[in-house]
Amino acid sequence: MDTAMLIEKSALVLLLFLISLGVAAYQTYFERKLAAWIQDRVGPDRAGPFGILQPIADGTKMFLKEDFIPAKADKWLFIIGPGISMFTALITSAVVPWGTNLNLFGRDISLQVADFNIGILFVFGVVSIGVYGIMIGGWASNNKYSLYGAIRASSQMISYELAMGISAITIVMLSGSLSLNDIVKSQHGMNWNIFYQPVAFFIFFITSLAELNRAPFDLPECESELIGGYHTEYSSMKLGLYLFSEYTSMFVSSAIMAILFFGGYNFPGMDAFSGNTLAILSIAAFALKIFLFIFVIMWIRWTIPRFRFDQLMHLGWKVLIPVAIVNMLITGLVVAWNQGWM
Amino acid sequence: MSLQMISVILGSLTIASALMVVLSKHPIRSVIYLVITFFFISAMYILMNAQFLAIVNMIVYAGAIMVLFLFVLMLLNLNKEMEPETSRLGLISALIAGGTLFLVMITALRDTFQYGKGYTALKTPESGLVENLGNLLFSKYLVPFEISSILFIAAMVGAVLLAKREKQVID
Amino acid sequence: MESLTNRKKVVSDKPMTLWEKIYIPAIVGGMMTTFKHMLRRRKTIKYPEETRVFAPVYRGQHVLKRDEQGRENCTACGLCAVACPAEAITMTSAERKKGEEHLYREEKYASSYEINMLRCIFCGLCEEACPKEAVFLTDRIVTTEFERDEFIYGKDKLVEAIDDRIDITKRQFTGKRTEK
Numbered sequence: 001m002d003t004a005m006l007i008e009k010s011a012l013v014l015l016l017f018l019i020s021l022g023v024a025a026y027q028t029y030f031e032r033k034l035a036a037w038i039q040d041r042v043g044p045d046r047a048g049p050f051g052i053l054q055p056i057a058d059g060t061k062m063f064l065k066e067d068f069i070p071a072k073a074d075k076w077l078f079i080i081g082p083g084i085s086m087f088t089a090l091i092t093s094a095v096v097p098w099g100t101n102l103n104l105f106g107r108d109i110s111l112q113v114a115d116f117n118i119g120i121l122f123v124f125g126v127v128s129i130g131v132y133g134i135m136i137g138g139w140a141s142n143n144k145y146s147l148y149g150a151i152r153a154s155s156q157m158i159s160y161e162l163a164m165g166i167s168a169i170t171i172v173m174l175s176g177s178l179s180l181n182d183i184v185k186s187q188h189g190m191n192w193n194i195f196y197q198p199v200a201f202f203i204f205f206i207t208s209l210a211e212l213n214r215a216p217f218d219l220p221e222c223e224s225e226l227i228g229g230y231h232t233e234y235s236s237m238k239l240g241l242y243l244f245s246e247y248t249s250m251f252v253s254s255a256i257m258a259i260l261f262f263g264g265y266n267f268p269g270m271d272a273f274s275g276n277t278l279a280i281l282s283i284a285a286f287a288l289k290i291f292l293f294i295f296v297i298m299w300i301r302w303t304i305p306r307f308r309f310d311q312l313m314h315l316g317w318k319v320l321i322p323v324a325i326v327n328m329l330i331t332g333l334v335v336a337w338n339q340g341w342m
Numbered sequence: 343m344s345l346q347m348i349s350v351i352l353g354s355l356t357i358a359s360a361l362m363v364v365l366s367k368h369p370i371r372s373v374i375y376l377v378i379t380f381f382f383i384s385a386m387y388i389l390m391n392a393q394f395l396a397i398v399n400m401i402v403y404a405g406a407i408m409v410l411f412l413f414v415l416m417l418l419n420l421n422k423e424m425e426p427e428t429s430r431l432g433l434i435s436a437l438i439a440g441g442t443l444f445l446v447m448i449t450a451l452r453d454t455f456q457y458g459k460g461y462t463a464l465k466t467p468e469s470g471l472v473e474n475l476g477n478l479l480f481s482k483y484l485v486p487f488e489i490s491s492i493l494f495i496a497a498m499v500g501a502v503l504l505a506k507r508e509k510q511v512i513d
Numbered sequence: 514m515e516s517l518t519n520r521k522k523v524v525s526d527k528p529m530t531l532w533e534k535i536y537i538p539a540i541v542g543g544m545m546t547t548f549k550h551m552l553r554r555r556k557t558i559k560y561p562e563e564t565r566v567f568a569p570v571y572r573g574q575h576v577l578k579r580d581e582q583g584r585e586n587c588t589a590c591g592l593c594a595v596a597c598p599a600e601a602i603t604m605t606s607a608e609r610k611k612g613e614e615h616l617y618r619e620e621k622y623a624s625s626y627e628i629n630m631l632r633c634i635f636c637g638l639c640e641e642a643c644p645k646e647a648v649f650l651t652d653r654i655v656t657t658e659f660e661r662d663e664f665i666y667g668k669d670k671l672v673e674a675i676d677d678r679i680d681i682t683k684r685q686f687t688g689k690r691t692e693k
Binding site for chain 1: 370371374377393394397398400401404405406409410412413416417471472
């Protein structure tokens with residue numbers, strides 16, 4: 001590995017880190033605005049024009065709050081919990097291809113930190129460890145509500161991961177590769193997977209909501225039953241990290257959904273451009289798709305009430321998993337037929 | 343830093359965290375150390391260019407099975423007072439069982455020393471990638487693969503049956 | 514019986530049809546509703562910059578009026594205290610001394626006049642009862658305080674200043690009553 005490549009990759013990592021944090025911060029602002037609009041209110045508008053500095057005010061407030069660790073809590077695990085959550089939320093963006101190659105200073109720069117040949121599995125791996133942050137934090141708080149939140153988070157995560165994986169397998173079948181880069185390239189132009197796999201997309205979307213602990217599946221942190229769930233005992237920036245990691249993973253999972261089903265950075269009529277113009281347009285197209293997903297996720301949160309836990313389990317095990325398996329079987333048969341194996 | 347160095351460091355870290363699983367007092371901490379051990383093992387797989395195995399190890403063991411372990415342990419009320427006293431007979435039998443396992447491990451280790459000390463590079467670096475693994479599973483090792491899948495289906499059917507039976511008792 | 518509105522809905526517990534069991538049409542319908550709300554005009558009044566327009570009949574903090582020569586109208590007859598349903602008004606009367614004619618309009622005046630703003634319900638019965646055009650409710654808002662006893666307004670807060678009269682003509686009946 002030469003030095004230029006090292007610099008290039010570290011710059012990209014740093015940039016992605018900052019962008020993820022910035023996007024997460026402004027997601028909180030956007031979410032509050034959207035909630036206000038849906039409820040016929042104005043929303044935050046005091047800090048700066050249109051309240052645009054609100055996230056900075058919120059962040060400052062988080063930093064300045066008293067950082068409290070309960071006396072009976074397991075101190076180290078209590079500190080590690082939010083860290084794990086944030087880490088897993090940030091690391092997924094490593095395998096996301098953000099656009100076509102950019103040409104800078106005479107070098108062809110790939111806008112993907114690591115082109116894993118098993119990128120999609122990496123995403124699932126990271127998602128499956130993401131729950132540890134919540135579980136460890138919830139258990140270490142030594143509070144019954146936190147513990148309930150942690151238990152709910154883990155059972156919900158395990159149940160919905162299955163349907164998520166099975167629905168994503170159909171995409172792997174279609175594109176014939178586990179690499180996110182190849183999956184995006186196979187959807188060149190308008191040849192998006194959503195047109196072939198609407199059912200898989202639907203299941204993937206619902207399970208993503210559940211994995212993100214977003215409404216209507218935000219049972220681990222529901223205020224009305226568990227007074228905040230796993231982060232009941234948290235304060236200051238530790239709480240901030242938990243909230244932040246939720247928004248960061250929302251950003252990244254919107255990116256993953258855009259890649260798997262909506263062609264990632266591909267957009268119709270992309271053959272007319274080339275070079276850096278294409279790169280910038282592709283980044284813009286990708287950003288637009290991510291924004292739309294974030295919008296829909298927030299829109300759902302402010303529309304649909306929370307599920308009851310048995311309804312959640314019923315939906316996961318008795319509806320989503322069977323439908324996903326049938327969908328996978330049909331896709332497998334069609335792919336085998338097309339390849340001439342039958 | 344050579345690969346040899348990395349593998350030695352990783353190996354010692356793996357052993358250290360595996361020891362912590364046994365030595366730590368609280369079961370939840372044990373589980374967390376076990377998760378860390380799985381991570382180090384995954385890192386070893388990546389070192390051997392077996393990325394698929396590494397990630398699957400992470401998803402299945404660290405991500406699913408250990409979450410279930412943690413789930414069950416969190417539901418139990420584990421206090422020092424609740425700990426059952428182990429009888430002398432139990433201690434002796436545990437010692438014998440553990441010792442036998444240890445002997446088996448040592449013999450296994452002795453075998454590996456025949457191939458040379460420390461880290462050896464793989465003969466074919468691509469053998470751990472998905473395509474090759476898939477080809478092998480569906481050609482050379484097709485029968486064991488299918489048999490293991492039958493085993494899984496049997497386990498699933500058993501689990502469903504158990505869940506069903508419990509419900510009838512409640513009714 | 515004939516229903517007053519046409520919004521009556523007969524509730525039934527029929528088993529749901531398959532279309533209803535999918536839930537997705539209902540969810541999409543709900544999301545459309547919230548989307549419509551997103552595009553609506555906001556009704557928020559941004560308070561410190563904008564204030565709500567008060568109705569002409571608004572009843573806020575009381576004022577004890579003076580007449581044109583700056584003399585207090587109140588004669589401490591106690592009719593307002595009798596009329597008050599919340600029993601918020603207390604007063605003590607005193608006789609006007611020589612040389613105080615420029616302060617009080619008639620021979621009797623209120624040496625203290627207190628309204629407990631925490632008890633007051635702002636019904637306006639005191640101004641209805643007042644025969645001397647002395648007490649009126651205005652469009653001013655009772656300010657917040659940290660202590661309960663600060664809400665007991667004495668004459669210092671109630672009587673209008675001579676050089677800073679409070680205009681009540683816009684929202685109150687001020688025409689001199691014919692019967693006196």
